[in-house]
Amino acid sequence: MIRRLALTILVGVALVACREETEVSPPVRPVLSTRVAIDDAGSQGFVGTVEPRDKADLGFQVLGRLMTRAVGIGDLVHTGDVLATLDATTLDLAVRSAEATLGNRRAERENAATTVARVEALRASGTAPEANLEDARTAFDAAGAAVRQAEADLAKARDALVHTEIKAGFDGVVTATGAEPGQTVAAGESVVTIARPDPRDAIIDVPDWMAGALPPGAPFIVAPQIAPNQSVVGHLREIAPEADPLTRTRRLKIDLSGPPDLFRLGSTVEVRADRQTSSTITLPEAAILRRDDGVFVWVIAVDEASRAARREGSVALRPVTTAPAGDGRLRVVSGLSAGERVAIAGVHSLQDGQKVIVPDASGDDRGDAS
Template sequence: MTSLSKFSFMAILLSLGVLQGCSKTDQQTTEEKPLRPVRTLVVGAVENANWREFPGTVDAAQKAELGFRVTGKLHSLNVNEGQIVKEGEVLAKLDDTDFLIQLKSRQADYQQAHDDFLRGKSLIGKGVISQSDFSKLQAQDIAAQAALESAQRNLEYTELKAPFGGRIAKRYVENYEEVSAMQPIYALQDISSLLVKVDIPESLMITAQEGTDPEVQALFSSIPGESFPLKLKEVSSRADEATRLFNVTFSMPANPKYNILPGMSVTVRGRPPQAKAQDGAIFVPPQVVQEDGDGRYVWTVSHEGDSTGVVNRRAVTTGAIQNNGIQILSGLEEGDEVVTAGMSKMHSGLQVRLTTEGSK
């Protein structure tokens, strides 16, 4: 091999070595170039938006403390606690012996007074008695009749009857006791319809819209997985001076499947009627939405691996900003992944390293 050929061969080898070294250096530079880290969020549709919960108490729609209207000795107690009674049913009776004697006496007095009145009426026409004497006979007849009617009512009052159908919630006395007029004998509750009472803060009263019917439910810890619809009945117009809370009463139909009784604790869950329209809506943190001359947009992510992806710009239409973020009316769907942090100088097609926050 000539000297020139040897020189050319060595030059080629050196050139290949340099090129290979440069290729390796470029490859290492590419491999070592760090990806921009971004934080992302998987978009989810809102379910049951804007619910608020408050502790409450169940009460009877109608209730009464029942007692006799006259004083006497108990003769019989006909019903026990927890028993269902009908309207007009006799619940208890007093010993009526003295009341019967009183009635007979008043009947005799009235008969005598009425006979005297009838005789006087015939005599005054003949001029036998004066008008003054006749007026006295007439007054005595009226008084005797009133006394008789009072005795009849008192005898009727020896029976304690249910003013409405319901359940006996409590019995306060034992049989054969002496009881006074209007002393409580039974507590009666009508549980065919129930009331749910709850106290709510004045901040919600201020934002409540008059004429709207909020969506409200009753929840019981002993009945998991079920809710019971409530209907607004009345709202107090003045807050409690100590707590600054307003008392709100809802009606709830009795449920034959469950023995829900007055005095039970309940959780009242409610939201304004306009909140239901947001069920299924998509919300994102406000900083996710960017804006330029072409309108509002977000950066979405397409995964290329477990921790890397490519970002792309996507136009969106937005709604109102609320507590849970800004509503996306169009442009995003449930399951889309958006960039929430690291958006500076971003462009479509940029490869990024992902840190996922979760779902919204």
């Protein structure tokens, strides 16, 4: 009995030893990583310009030679002011020709009406056939149609004559001119551009990733370059839907509500985002592990104070919430804090609790994951 018990114990010990030999821990491997840093976009300044929100490019509706342009860039205009005129000689002659044509067509209609009355009288006395009466009535109808056409031509000529003047449709300031007196301008070609002084926007271009991280109505600090200490607070009004294909920047329009006189149209301003709303964490997409049960990153526990060339640590899986940031990066909404280290390569080959080696030159304090 004792011998059988001892044999059973020996067999159990052998099985445990075999199991420990088969359960080999994952190898220690080097891993590319970076420390998470808060990217404070509020510390970044952008240079932009003050531009009107509403402006209109005014041109003539007819082809002609520009005779006068009464305004220049920077002039204030009021509703109804005449801004430019065309040479109206040709159009005036066209009106006179149309009036003469209309008089001729009306005379032809009266003559056709007289003919109809005469043929009707002859038909009633039996001295004219029915065909003559039909021909007279057809001629009268044609004369009436010709009169209506001439009237339309005259109205068109008079309308063209009226459009030899450009008038301001609202109070504003001239921001651009497109033609000089003596120049022939086409219909619709811009001659004068006027803009409403208010409301105004500050226009800047920012990196694509930053634009994606800004919430609607985000506050910005806007200051004129000639007086940096006289800043105002503006709010994000519009983000360009697409990035510039060359610079990979997106245009922002920041509403300036009641700015002082220093914020003139066309003036240069410095803009920076409010620090309380601009802080964000972004990571490259390669650092994100997507699985059926969620989105994760590998957080590396390592002695950050050590300056050794190769520091050992371990990885742990951490669930996070992300949002698009553009340019191959994702914004981390929750799950990470500044100062933590995450793996940014090989995320599909790591195991929870695996030992890793972190080289000292793997992005320490460089803000690679900002």
